[in-house]
Amino acid sequence: xxxxxxxxxxxxxxxxxxxxxxxxxxxxxxxxxxxxxxxxxxxxxxxxxxxxxxxxxxxxxxxxxxxxxxxxxxxxxxxxxxxxxxxxxxxxxxxxxxxxxxxxxxxxxxxxxxxxxxxxxxxxxxxxxxxxxxxxxxxx
Numbered sequence: 001x002x003x004x005x006x007x008x009x010x011x012x013x014x015x016x017x018x019x020x021x022x023x024x025x026x027x028x029x030x031x032x033x034x035x036x037x038x039x040x041x042x043x044x045x046x047x048x049x050x051x052x053x054x055x056x057x058x059x060x061x062x063x064x065x066x067x068x069x070x071x072x073x074x075x076x077x078x079x080x081x082x083x084x085x086x087x088x089x090x091x092x093x094x095x096x097x098x099x100x101x102x103x104x105x106x107x108x109x110x111x112x113x114x115x116x117x118x119x120x121x122x123x124x125x126x127x128x129x130x131x132x133x134x135x136x137x138x139x140x
Contacts, residue, residue, distance in 0.1 A: 040125035047119040054112035
C-alpha cells in the first residue's frame with residue numbers, strides 16, 4: 001500500500017468526518033432560522049464553496065477507489081463480515097463497492113456543476129434600497 005506518511009490514513013478519515021460535520025452544521029444553522037444571511041451575495045458565497053466541494057468529492061472518490069483497488073490485489077484474504085468466509089467473496093464485495101464509487105463520481109460532478117450554475121445566478125442578485133432624497137436608488 002502506498003502512503004506518503006504513516007499517518008495519512010487517520011488524517012484522511014478525520015478530514016472526511018470534518019467535511020460531514022461542516023455540512024451538518026450548515027444544515028443546523030439553516031433549518032429553523034435565517035442562517036445568518038443578510039445580503040444576496042451571502043447566498044452565493046455559501047453555495048459556491050459547496051459546488052467546489054462537490055467537484056472535489058469526484059476526485060476523492062476516484063482516488064480512494066484506486067487505493068481500495070490496490071488493497072484488493074494485495075490482500076487475497078479480504079473478506080466480507082456479512083457472509084461466511086469463502087475464497088474471493090471479499091474481492092466480490094470490494095468490486096461492488098468500486099463499481100458503486102465509480103457511479104457516484106459523475107453524480108457528484110453533476111451536483112458541482114448544478115450548484116455552480118445556482119451560485120452564478122445568485123451572484124447577480126441585489127436588493128434595491130428605498131429611494132433616497134436625490135431620487136436615486138442605492139443597491140446592496
